[in-house]
Amino acid sequence: MPIPIVNSIASWFLKKRFHQIELFLKYPNEVQNELLFSLLKFAKDTEIGKQYDFASIKTYREFNERVPIVNYEDIQPLIERSRNGEQNIYWPRSIKWFAKSSGTTNAKSKFIPVSSDSLEDCHYAASKDLLCMYLNNNEDSQLFTGKSLRLGGSKELYKENGTVFGDLSAILIDNMPFWAEFSSTPSNKVSLMSEWETKMQAIVEETIEENVTSLAGVPSWMLVLLNDVLDKTGKDSIFDIWPNLEVYFHGGVSFNPYIEQYRAILPKKDFKYYEIYNASEGFFAIQDQNYSGDLLLMLDYGIFYEFIPMDTYGTNKQIAIPLSEVELNKNYAVVITTNAGLWRYKIGDTIRFVGLNPHRIKVSGRTKHHINAFGEELIIENAEDALKKVCKRTAAEIVDYTAAPIFMEGKEKGAHEWIIEFKRPPKNMSYFEELFDNALKALNSDYEAKRYNNMTLNKPKIHCARTNLFYDWLKENDKLGGQHKVPRLSNSRDYIDELLRLNNL
Numbered sequence: 098m099p100i101p102i103v104n105s106i107a108s109w110f111l112k113k114r115f116h117q118i119e120l121f122l123k124y125p126n127e128v129q130n131e132l133l134f135s136l137l138k139f140a141k142d143t144e145i146g147k148q149y150d151f152a153s154i155k156t157y158r159e160f161n162e163r164v165p166i167v168n169y170e171d172i173q174p175l176i177e178r179s180r181n182g183e184q185n186i187y188w189p190r191s192i193k194w195f196a197k198s199s200g201t202t203n204a205k206s207k208f209i210p211v212s213s214d215s216l217e218d219c220h221y222a223a224s225k226d227l228l229c230m231y232l233n234n235n236e237d238s239q240l241f242t243g244k245s246l247r248l249g250g251s252k253e254l255y256k257e258n259g260t261v262f263g264d265l266s267a268i269l270i271d272n273m274p275f276w277a278e279f280s281s282t283p284s285n286k287v288s289l290m291s292e293w294e295t296k297m298q299a300i301v302e303e304t305i306e307e308n309v310t311s312l313a314g315v316p317s318w319m320l321v322l323l324n325d326v327l328d329k330t331g332k333d334s335i336f337d338i339w340p341n342l343e344v345y346f347h348g349g350v351s352f353n354p355y356i357e358q359y360r361a362i363l364p365k366k367d368f369k370y371y372e373i374y375n376a377s378e379g380f381f382a383i384q385d386q387n388y389s390g391d392l393l394l395m396l397d398y399g400i401f402y403e404f405i406p407m408d409t410y411g412t413n414k415q416i417a418i419p420l421s422e423v424e425l426n427k428n429y430a431v432v433i434t435t436n437a438g439l440w441r442y443k444i445g446d447t448i449r450f451v452g453l454n455p456h457r458i459k460v461s462g463r464t465k466h467h468i469n470a471f472g473e474e475l476i477i478e479n480a481e482d483a484l485k486k487v488c489k490r491t492a493a494e495i496v497d498y499t500a501a502p503i504f505m506e507g508k509e510k511g512a513h514e515w516i517i518e519f520k521r522p523p524k525n526m527s528y529f530e531e532l533f534d535n536a537l538k539a540l541n542s543d544y545e546a547k548r549y550n551n552m553t554l555n556k557p558k559i560h561c562a563r564t565n566l567f568y569d570w571l572k573e574n575d576k577l578g579g580q581h582k583v584p585r586l587s588n589s590r591d592y593i594d595e596l597l598r599l600n601n602l
Contacts, residue, residue, distance in 0.1 A: 121396040122455045126421040133401040145187045166441045182258045188438030196265040196377035209377040215437040219398040223380035230385045244282045248314030265377045282307045293577035309339040315349035348373035353481040354495045391457040399436030404429035430464050466586045470502035471553045473544040477585050483536035491523040497567035497583050501593040512555040518562035
């Protein structure tokens with residue numbers, strides 16, 4: 098199909114969709130409230146619907162009081178029954194697909210239900226919206242003159258008891274319309290290869306001759322792929338291979354540690370980076386402006402949102418609030434009710450609102466991924482911002498990192514222990530440590546108070562990791578692949594002790 102015709106079709110869809118987006122921008126609370134009661138009505142005759150008498154719930158307050166907030170362990174028995182072929186347990190339509198996700202906090206796999214509703218009205222709808230927003234902001238885009246290089250998960254799909262499970266990316270690829278493959282690279286066959294290292298080489302071989310105009314994938318793994326492409330071709334810049342490349346759609350982990358490395362191999366000032374916020378449970382937010390770090394919370398994808406203030410999370414004062422009650426710059430744990438039958442489910446992420454009209458957010462971390470061994474409440478966002486500032490000051494570049502507490506022993510004060518793999522290490526490590534400590538103090542008043550005169554915390558201890566340490570650790574734990582992430586912060590020493598052991602081998 099000629100490019101002008103494709104752009105005309107996209108423009109028509111864009112205008113039509115923007116009217117719907119304008120509706121939730123103008124009436125966010127009403128749209129969310131209407132969505133909640135639509136979900137309740139649709140699922141009233143399911144086992145869960147009858148248990149909590151969805152049919153009689155008339156207000157959000159009743160929903161809040163009657164339906165419990167849950168994590169995966171709470172609903173695992175229901176999901177296992179569903180995976181064994183039982184239906185109408187938590188969603189009235191047949192649940193055929195389950196997104197397998199081990200996350201970063203537990204080796205035990207999670208199987209997140211994916212309904213036909215969530216595929217069409219959430220995941221695929223969001224992909225279309227992402228393109229619409231990008232094209233609306235960049236009218237001279239030549240996106241459709243080439244292909245999108247997508248880097249998804251590493252596992253094929255497995256069938257069991259009439260249901261199918263695998264990485265979310267594999268489920269999405271398997272259910273895409275046949276014409277979608279023509280605009281993507283690599284082929285579905287290569288995308289669904291299960292052995293990650295073989296797959297990466299196959300992607301390089303298959304894509305270097307293509308006209309790639311966009312990239313999509315997790316920053317850490319996409320960087321590995323792009324460096325493999327440079328190694329294979331002997332080029333210094335990705336634009337020497339794909340001169341028409343114009344945008345990278347990324348998500349999954351913070352982009353902050355990687356931005357300078359991307360700029361080095363993508364040396365164009367006007368190159369676009371668009372962030373997305375999605376997970377196996379749903380697609381939540383999209384960057385809707387060029388050169389912005391804020392994400393627009395999408396309110397009409399069949400997901401009803403609630404938020405738990407992190408200052409009460411996990412305590413007897415914990416309470417969930419709807420979108421209408423959120424405040425700016427406060428850290429919240431996200432709770433979702435979805436069109437795949439997740440009811441008041443804690444996804445494990447934390448966000449903060451940077452705008453309320455419209456609702457724009459930043460992802461600040463994970464509920465389990467923080468360090469609060471001494472009351473310092475250090476979150477991933479603090480760590481990412483501090484590392485970005487210090488790397489800029491010292492011309493250092495980071496590949497990966499993790500941190501954990503050094504617990505107090507006797508009269509010995511506590512501290513934070515970091516292991517950082519550098520692509521380009523700082524010339525003076527002591528200076529790097531000093532700058533990093535000061536940056537954390539400036540970003541986090543609780544950390545600053547605990548560090549005052551070494552009252553509770555000594556200065557951070559940083560180890561330089563050997564090359565490929567984190568890659569080897571992921572490989573040893575069978576976690577190679579686009580949907581696996583290195584745990585950044587932990588209140589326990591499980592990860593860091595294992596990494597330190599590997600580092601010293």
